[in-house]
Amino acid sequence: MKDLRTLEVWFVTGSQDLYGEETLKQVAVHSQAIAAYLNEREQMPVNVIWKPTVKSPEEIFAVCQDANIAKNCIGIVAWMHTFSPAKMWIGGLKILQKPLLHFHTQFNRDIPWNDIDMDFMNLNQSAHGDREFGFIMSRMRLNRKVVVGHWQDEETLSKVDTWIRAAAGWHDWQGAKFVRFGDNMRYVAVTDGDKVEAEMRFGYSVNTYGIGDLVKVINEISDAQVDALVQEYADSYTLMPSLLKGGEQHASLRDAAKIELGMQTFLEAGNYKGYTDTFEDLHGMKQLPGIASQRLMAKGYGFGGEGDWKTAALVRAMKVMGSGLKGGNSFMEDYTYHFNPDNRLVLGSHMLEICESIADAKPSCEIHPLGIGGKADPVRLVFNSAPGPALNASIVDMGNRFRLLVNEVLAVAPLHNLPKLPVARVLWKPYPNMHTGCAAWIYAGGAHHTGYSQNLTAEHMEDFASMAGIEFTLIGKETSLYQFKNELKWSDVYYQLNKS
Numbered sequence: 001m002k003d004l005r006t007l008e009v010w011f012v013t014g015s016q017d018l019y020g021e022e023t024l025k026q027v028a029v030h031s032q033a034i035a036a037y038l039n040e041r042e043q044m045p046v047n048v049i050w051k052p053t054v055k056s057p058e059e060i061f062a063v064c065q066d067a068n069i070a071k072n073c074i075g076i077v078a079w080m081h082t083f084s085p086a087k088m089w090i091g092g093l094k095i096l097q098k099p100l101l102h103f104h105t106q107f108n109r110d111i112p113w114n115d116i117d118m119d120f121m122n123l124n125q126s127a128h129g130d131r132e133f134g135f136i137m138s139r140m141r142l143n144r145k146v147v148v149g150h151w152q153d154e155e156t157l158s159k160v161d162t163w164i165r166a167a168a169g170w171h172d173w174q175g176a177k178f179v180r181f182g183d184n185m186r187y188v189a190v191t192d193g194d195k196v197e198a199e200m201r202f203g204y205s206v207n208t209y210g211i212g213d214l215v216k217v218i219n220e221i222s223d224a225q226v227d228a229l230v231q232e233y234a235d236s237y238t239l240m241p242s243l244l245k246g247g248e249q250h251a252s253l254r255d256a257a258k259i260e261l262g263m264q265t266f267l268e269a270g271n272y273k274g275y276t277d278t279f280e281d282l283h284g285m286k287q288l289p290g291i292a293s294q295r296l297m298a299k300g301y302g303f304g305g306e307g308d309w310k311t312a313a314l315v316r317a318m319k320v321m322g323s324g325l326k327g328g329n330s331f332m333e334d335y336t337y338h339f340n341p342d343n344r345l346v347l348g349s350h351m352l353e354i355c356e357s358i359a360d361a362k363p364s365c366e367i368h369p370l371g372i373g374g375k376a377d378p379v380r381l382v383f384n385s386a387p388g389p390a391l392n393a394s395i396v397d398m399g400n401r402f403r404l405l406v407n408e409v410l411a412v413a414p415l416h417n418l419p420k421l422p423v424a425r426v427l428w429k430p431y432p433n434m435h436t437g438c439a440a441w442i443y444a445g446g447a448h449h450t451g452y453s454q455n456l457t458a459e460h461m462e463d464f465a466s467m468a469g470i471e472f473t474l475i476g477k478e479t480s481l482y483q484f485k486n487e488l489k490w491s492d493v494y495y496q497l498n499k500s
Helices: 021-040 057-069 086-095 118-123 126-139 154-173 195-202 211-219 223-236 250-270 291-298 309-321 434-443 458-468 481-497
Strands: 008-014 047-050 073-080 100-104 145-148 177-181 205-209 274-277 302-305 329-338 345-349 364-367 379-382 388-397 402-412 425-430 449-453 471-475
Touching: 008 021, 008 057, 021 047, 021 073, 021 118, 057 073, 057 086, 073 126, 073 154, 086 126, 100 126, 100 154, 145 154, 154 309, 154 458, 177 250, 177 309, 195 205, 195 309, 195 402, 205 211, 211 250, 223 250, 250 291, 250 364, 250 379, 274 309, 291 302, 291 329, 291 379, 302 309, 302 329, 309 329, 309 388, 309 449, 309 458, 329 425, 345 434, 388 458, 402 434, 402 458, 425 434, 434 471, 434 481, 458 471, 471 481
Parallel strands: 008 047, 008 073, 073 100, 100 145, 177 205, 177 274, 274 302, 402 471
Antiparallel strands: 329 345, 329 449, 345 425, 364 379, 388 402, 388 449, 402 425
């Protein structure tokens, strides 16, 4: 998975020349101390790079221009230590193409009651300096995140961390490539969408290759490569007896390994960050990729079933955002319901492709018939998912905009064994409850495919949507269906009035 410490955010402090050299020296010392503190925190996912204090339109423009072209810079954290007249920021903010976090903090935590004088007041002006800065961004209608609090307060800094992880996911999308092996599942609406608009809005491209192009690469995989991967399967998972060497279906395990190796070779050669496939387009392949997709997701690739390229891209972004955090992210589908009035639950799964990063124990490697697609029985990993807080996220194309829909959920352990269910699965309770959560999802046009996360929060996803400039809709513990339906109507009016 992607190492986020190769990335960086720039800590930029605003001031002006009126305060004199001595004050500006103190501003620099303070901002360096804050940047260093942020960078040295164990929880900080990227490198924090201090930049010299900006005091003029020219300096501000230059740092924004430099950030735009810096390959590893994923965003700017801006703080106004003193007063920084906001008209100086217009030129730089107009050209800034990287996400911006406005850190409304101050160097001192407490007011020094016995010693405070006008020199102290002139130096520590964040309380109104940041308001001047905030006005110009609101006047320019700029998307940004505002975090308020002291720079040594962990509750405050967790919000900074969240924004940085969202910025890492957004950065990863810029110039990313996703490949579709075959087309969409026929006649399906929500998994399709405007790929041109997506490239303009999100920065990634989606293109299709025929299955024959993939099959050619699969057929070039050597027996020695297959031998090594089959051994890795045996070392990593509990193989059902028929898949063991000498077993009656061991050849199917080798076929699955060959498919995985061929897909990874294709993805690496094209520098793709994710892919889709569909059971309706498998010409030349022996089985639908099951364990291949599960393991490729675990390595960081995005995946979407039935040609669902939006979900493939979202899963990739979520994996980047969650890199290094406990828990995993996976392609998911709401599959069937448990409508017991005492314990209503959703069973999430898919035909085959659930990422092992969300497994609660060592997966079992199994082979079973798949009553769709008309190919040989596919190999897959079977497991339960760990209980705990989680979320489902879906990006849908509403025609005049993209909507990112999130439902907070609580995953629970299975109530009973599932001896005849031959797929990976997870059970959850949707917030605020089954009736409201599912109805709200349907009113919002949410897809049946999602990105499921054990380690991201709604705040990560909201920050990400803000960076993308798309609608964010949350179904959570406080959701009222009446209010939610009104919010959807208001959003429709807003996006009709703001078509640009």
